[in-house]
Amino acid sequence: MKRRIIFHIDVNSAYLSWEAAYRLQQGESLDIRTIPAVIGGDPQTRHGIVLAKSIPTKKYDIKTGETLYSALSKCPNLLIVRPNYLLFRQCSEALRDVLKEYSPTIQQFSIDEYFLDYTAMENLFGEPLQAAHTIKERVKKELGFTVNIGISTNKLLAKISSDFQKPDKVHTLFPEEIPTKMWPLPVEDLFLVGSATTRKLHARNIHTIGELAGTDPLYLRSFLKSHGLLIWNYAHGRENSPVRPGAIPIKGIGNSTTTSFDVEDLHEAHLVLLSLVETMCTRLRHKGYLAQLVAVSFRTNEFLNYSHQRKLSFSTDSTNEIWEIACQLLDELWQGQPLRHLGVRVGELCQNDFIQPAFFVRDRVKERKIDRAIDEIRERFGAQAIIRSSYLHSGLKPIAGGVITEEEYPMMTSIL
DNA sequence: TCTGGGGTCCTAGGACCC
DNA sequence: TCTGGGGTCCTAGGACCC
Numbered sequence: 001m002k003r004r005i006i007f008h009i010d011v012n013s014a015y016l017s018w019e020a021a022y023r024l025q026q027g028e029s030l031d032i033r034t035i036p037a038v039i040g041g042d043p044q045t046r047h048g049i050v051l052a053k054s055i056p057t058k059k060y061d062i063k064t065g066e067t068l069y070s071a072l073s074k075c076p077n078l079l080i081v082r083p084n085y086l087l088f089r090q091c092s093e094a095l096r097d098v099l100k101e102y103s104p105t106i107q108q109f110s111i112d113e114y115f116l117d118y119t120a121m122e123n124l125f126g127e128p129l130q131a132a133h134t135i136k137e138r139v140k141k142e143l144g145f146t147v148n149i150g151i152s153t154n155k156l157l158a159k160i161s162s163d164f165q166k167p168d169k170v171h172t173l174f175p176e177e178i179p180t181k182m183w184p185l186p187v188e189d190l191f192l193v194g195s196a197t198t199r200k201l202h203a204r205n206i207h208t209i210g211e212l213a214g215t216d217p218l219y220l221r222s223f224l225k226s227h228g229l230l231i232w233n234y235a236h237g238r239e240n241s242p243v244r245p246g247a248i249p250i251k252g253i254g255n256s257t258t259t260s261f262d263v264e265d266l267h268e269a270h271l272v273l274l275s276l277v278e279t280m281c282t283r284l285r286h287k288g289y290l291a292q293l294v295a296v297s298f299r300t301n302e303f304l305n306y307s308h309q310r311k312l313s314f315s316t317d318s319t320n321e322i323w324e325i326a327c328q329l330l331d332e333l334w335q336g337q338p339l340r341h342l343g344v345r346v347g348e349l350c351q352n353d354f355i356q357p358a359f360f361v362r363d364r365v366k367e368r369k370i371d372r373a374i375d376e377i378r379e380r381f382g383a384q385a386i387i388r389s390s391y392l393h394s395g396l397k398p399i400a401g402g403v404i405t406e407e408e409y410p411m412m413t414s415i416l
Numbered sequence: 417t418c419t420g421g422g423g424t425c426c427t428a429g430g431a432c433c434c
Numbered sequence: 435t436c437t438g439g440g441g442t443c444c445t446a447g448g449a450c451c452c
């Protein structure tokens with residue numbers, strides 16, 4: 001079989017680049033990529049963190065994932081911009097539209113990463129390196145942000161090489177280049193080697209990807225289980241999953257929040273849950289799913305995590321019903337520790353293609369109508385247009401979590 | 417470093433059935 | 435009455451990703 005050619009396209013400092021491109025396009029003269037600037041933070045949450053940073057933040061030693069408080073202490077005149085997820089989605093889609101011109105087989109891996117199968121496309125757009133440069137320059141010129149492109153024969157190697165040197169670069173990591181380009185890298189640069197695995201490998205004196213590749217896979221399996229065999233194969237560059245075009249169906253939907261104060265009161269905890277369930281269920285209904293599993297989780301002020309879930313004998317997308325179950329689960333789990341983080345999640349999703357009212361134990365038909373009416377009002381007039389009266393004097397936010405605010409953003413018409 | 421929010425997958429143990 | 439072992443489902447927790 002002819003060897004495949006896979007591209008991995010990765011937007012450099014995506015959130016910051018996109019915000020910068022947007023501001024320039026709106027007529028601002030300052031490019032926030034050229035000053036110390038970060039994207040991140042939500043005034044409502046207790047500790048916002050750095051989601052993306054400009055290159056000039058490097059000399060202040062600001063790291064992604066660091067708290068804004070810490071970043072500000074290192075650089076007092078740091079510009080902090082809240083993430084604008086609607087903009088990010090638009091930019092991601094604009095990138096996808098460019099990539100689609102170079103291959104019908106592209107896969108979105110995250111909001112700022114795509115795989116593209118370039119196999120057999122040489123006749124149309126030239127050698128892989130040439131095509132990658134064409135794509136990179138087009139994105140820069142037409143969309144206003146830079147990308148890194150990694151080229152190899154599978155997704156794993158393409159992804160690792162897109163990470164080599166940034167920004168605005170094209171790299172290759174073909175199998176024959178593995179010993180020189182990949183094996184000297186620290187083992188934590190390998191995909192799916194996170195902090196826990198790194199710790200275990202370091203404890204056994206395995207520090208580079210090359211050393212991992214040279215380790216007996218059965219020994220790796222003895223302390224990493226099947227994950228050990230997986231990363232051993234990765235260390236040899238072996239991976240052969242296809243670039244899957246089209247949307248991958250989601251398995252679950254969740255919503256969680258770090259509270260701005262310790263929650264110690266049951267009624268308060270229930271209200272926080274409701275605010276999370278409200279947005280989660282709106283998303284659930286918007287996607288046309290019913291859920292058969294409800295889970296709650298929390299984190300105590302001592303940073304201990306707990307979770308509790310229940311499989312239902314029926315499927316539902318009702319805000320009230322899921323809230324009631326979530327409250328039951330919380331009550332069963334919680335022993336009164338002060339809470340600083342609460343989450344709710346639904347899973348076991350099925351498509352809401354047919355409704356069978358006869359199966360409904362309670363008056364779900366009416367509840368569905370109410371839920372949908374509320375969704376519609378919020379869609380037309382904003383999330384705060386209709387809120388539960390229980391929030392009026394509670395001091396809590398009635399709608400919590402990662403809602404994409406459907407505010408009117410001036411379209412980036414000229415570049416998107 | 418004192419740690420956000422959205423996900424996915426794996427593992428281990430217990431319950432239950434045959 | 436006690437017993438084996440396999441399969442499946444369920445739950446909690448951990449690890450990983452961006």
